[in-house]
Amino acid sequence: MSEQKRKIHPHKFTLWVAIGSILMMFAGLTSAYIVKRSQASWLMIEIPVMFWYSTATILASSVTVQLALKALKKREMINYKRLLVVTAVLGVLFIVLQVAGFRQFAAQDIRLVGAGSNASYSFLLAISGLHGIHVLGGVVALAVIAIRALNSSTRSYSSVPLEIAATYWHFVDALWIYLFIFFTWMK
């Protein structure tokens, strides 16, 4: 069995397959968006400024999660815990900013749902909403790891869970960047 030690950890591998799966979902949605775009009655989307802030936030959180991983590997436990919490908080902040971004639409009297809504904006909402749920999932994962870390009775120095969470976190980050560029570009 020793040859297996050198291989990628099966849980990590599973995550990569899961990433492929999630990508298919967004590929489905964005291709639907592209198809719809070519039809009449399509409105150009104005990306609200708030989305720039949220993008910056999620980028920053990717950095912090990476630092947390480094800290864990160096056994700097206090730093590690702090960075973990910061990452999770940034994740929540990202969601808050996204919601604020959608509020801006409402302020401009653009309907995302309901009568008079236009599919282009509904798409933006549906796609970023689904992305937001994935970010929340990451936040939950980080929170679990953080609670484990803060709870001194379980002393685990295995970096595998955090590595997996970090990979996932970078993924949702990259996914957002892709969506962000996609929506800006697709004007």
Added chain:
Amino acid sequence: MSSETISHGHAAEASVHSHDSHEAHGHDHHHEESFLTKYIFSTDHKMIGKQFLITGIIWAIIGGLFSVLFRLQLGYPDASFPILEDLFGKWAAGGRISNEFYYALVTMHGTILVFFVLTAGLSGTFANILIPLQIGARDMASGFMNMLSYWFFFLASVVMFASLFIQTGPASGGWTIYPPLSALGQASEGSKLGMDFWLISMALFIVSSLLGGLNYISTILNLRTKGMSMTRMPLTMWAIFFTAVLGVLSFPVLLSGAVLLLFDRNLGTSFYLSEIVVKGEILPNEGGSAILFQHLFWFLGHPEVYIILLPAMGMVSEILSVNSRKPIFGYLAMVGSLFAICILAFLVWAHHMFVTGLNPFLGAFFVLLTLLIAVPSAIKVFNWLTTLWKGNIRFTPGMLFSIGFVSLFISGGLTGIFLGNSTLDIHLHDTYFVVAHFHIVMGVASFFGMFAGVYHWFPKMYGRYLNNTMAYIHFWVTLVGSYLIFWPMHYSGLAGMPRRYTDWSNWQSFNQFQDMNRFISTVAMVVFAVQILFVFNFFYSIFKGRQVKSENPWGANTLEWTTPINPGHGNWPSDIPEVHRWAYDYGKDGREFIPQTEPIGADESKH
């Protein structure tokens, strides 16, 4: 939806139960398990597999019963059955099945059998039971995710079951739930609350199959025992692997389609809706496209039929070879054709949409790719035939069903060549020809594969045999009955008789089949009764069946038959055996079979 649970699962499990500890607990792992951890929240792949199987059996009974009910309507459109009113109240007022009830039954029948029985019940059962046993692993890559997969399936089942009791009834727009019908509560009773339940249940179901699929893939790729290279794996493993790949890449697309539908239903968006006047009411939605949903649906829907079929193909290949006492013919071609089918399955979805106003050039493309699938399918059929040729065949119940599978796959596959050709599909689309086609090739054939698997691996699951006499009756009645039910449907299809009709008596063009419909309904009831016999045999034999006395009752080469008769948690009491050869050395050098664990002899012939 899926990822948060996944990463959660990782986080929660990885620290308590990291991969390395798996190996550690191989040896005599016999600490006391409570009822709860052993039977309910079990993380043992064998127990989870049985949970999937038994839940699947329960669903199959329900789904089958529904078909008996709606066949009653089709066979006896003028008769009244007071007992139905006693049972279903307003749905069968006057003892006759109302239209809403009929459509609800058909929709649930399709949904249940396609997703809950032949996806979860089939893949869930055999992937879980067989993967670790056949590749030589102690358990799945993540037992916890595996357990979650079952419990999400259970939740999906509960929601779907609950939808049967809603005041306005369950979903009734067909298992394909095309909007706008499924999006507009005004358009149909079943599109009210029942449809939301359907969508929620399917979302849970998708999470379940993603969790399962991820696990199957990473287990097969990462946890094979020493010497078990990919090309030494039994074909069952290859089939399950490709099935999982199909599921993992196509189910998320259905999920996105379902999410948009939920939006349209509950938030007034216009993804699928445009310029609609329903029952005199003018809706504000503009700019949506109803066809968009069909693309998203069939992007899953077509791979889905292979998700249903591939595991059956894999098991049949295995069982045919074992019981012909002869290697499977063309192992690599078999793997290659599975691979080709897996790729092509993603590229043919629009063949369900030839008459939606699809661009004809696009249509032509899909015709080409669709008929291309016939080539790997033909390879498989001829390879199965050659496997039988000059064999020494034992007709175990598993073998009977495998041969039946091949027959049905041929019959149903050939009608696919009609439907895949868009010119003919213009004529045949949504007629009974289609009903005959997909029931034979996907419904009945996959059921045959599933039965073959149950009969073949029951000794491994429960340490006992199923009763043979009942098995023979089950097989012959089901084989004959299936052909009697579905063969004549080709004819009504060729008369253009549309599907999803509750009654044709007011039509000049389609009312000439009443006697045939009655005949089909009668046979359907007999076939259903025989399935109940099987279910009875199944549960009876778990407790009272003839006991298995040897580890390897079928004289098979694969690893699962090197475990004890009733393997415990961890499967092998001592070290996991090492593999030295492929799984199909039957009849080589005058030996009846050579297990995979036997090293290559010095003077062994090459093949």
Added chain:
Amino acid sequence: MSGYFIFIILVLAFVLIFQISKASEYVSVLKGEEKSFKQSNRINAFMFILFMVLGLFGAWWCNELLYDRTLLAQPAASDHGEKIDFMLWLTIIVTGVVFLMTQILLFWFAFKYQHSEKRTVYFFPHNNKLELLWTVVPAIFLTILVGFGLFYWFKITGDAPKDAQIVEITGKQFNWMMRYPGKDNVLGRKNYRLTDASNGNALGVDWEDGASHDDIEASEMHLVVGKPVQLVINAQDVIHDVGLVHFRLKMDAVPGIPTTLWFTPKYTTAQMKEITGNKEFVYEISCDQMCGSGHYSMRGVIVVETQEEYDAWMASKKPQYVTVQEAAAPAAPKADSTAAVATATMSKPLAQLK
């Protein structure tokens, strides 16, 4: 009463089968597993051959019984339909040969190679030549089928002839509505927001568009034999499908996305009565896409007739606009003058299909 009776019989049959099965298991243990295995193996092998023979006979018999009830027994009523019938026969022949060959081999092998002590199996794991053979041969036959198929597909889905008559057909739960373009041969513009069945505008025609003023609405479709017709297909509420079995054609009706279909009817309804020997014969439009609880009853009728009969029918019809006007203001005879204005501002309704 009879229900309970059947139920009791069923239960008894179950118990009987179960007892027999249990008994035969004991017997087989007594007799020796080896011996009873051989016996059942022989029986099952024989059953396969029997199944094949009876099955082939059954298929032939089924054909005897049902062939005349299918459309294979009558000529297609449209030019496109003839192409489809040819394609159908070609496919039936090709697949039929494969069907017979493979099924017979399957059951024959099962019988022939049933277990025998004497036989040593032939270790035959692969053979590249054979595998190549059954990759290439099916590929060739499929290419032929695809070739014919696509050739016809493009013919059928190609543009309608310029002189084709235009008929609009709109589906709603649960009936069909037809509209004819009238003398100008142009269908008036529609706007779904104007739909108002109680005021004679069930189709949502925009009366502002003059081209609509001579449009004729009907619940039955009348076509001229031998004259190409292009259907413009709409749906108001959910997806329906215009199924024309005798013409061998169908096309979905999708809300918000009009579709088209064209063909040339070959026989009048009267001629079809003779051809089919059915005095009740009518061309029916069936809805072929699940559209709700009345889906099975969504029937339309097509009358194919000679030009004279058609003209007479047309002459008996009044434009819907006129009907609506008369209903609204019985005293105002202004319809004619508006119709004149209309021709000047003719719109191009077919453009909206693009």
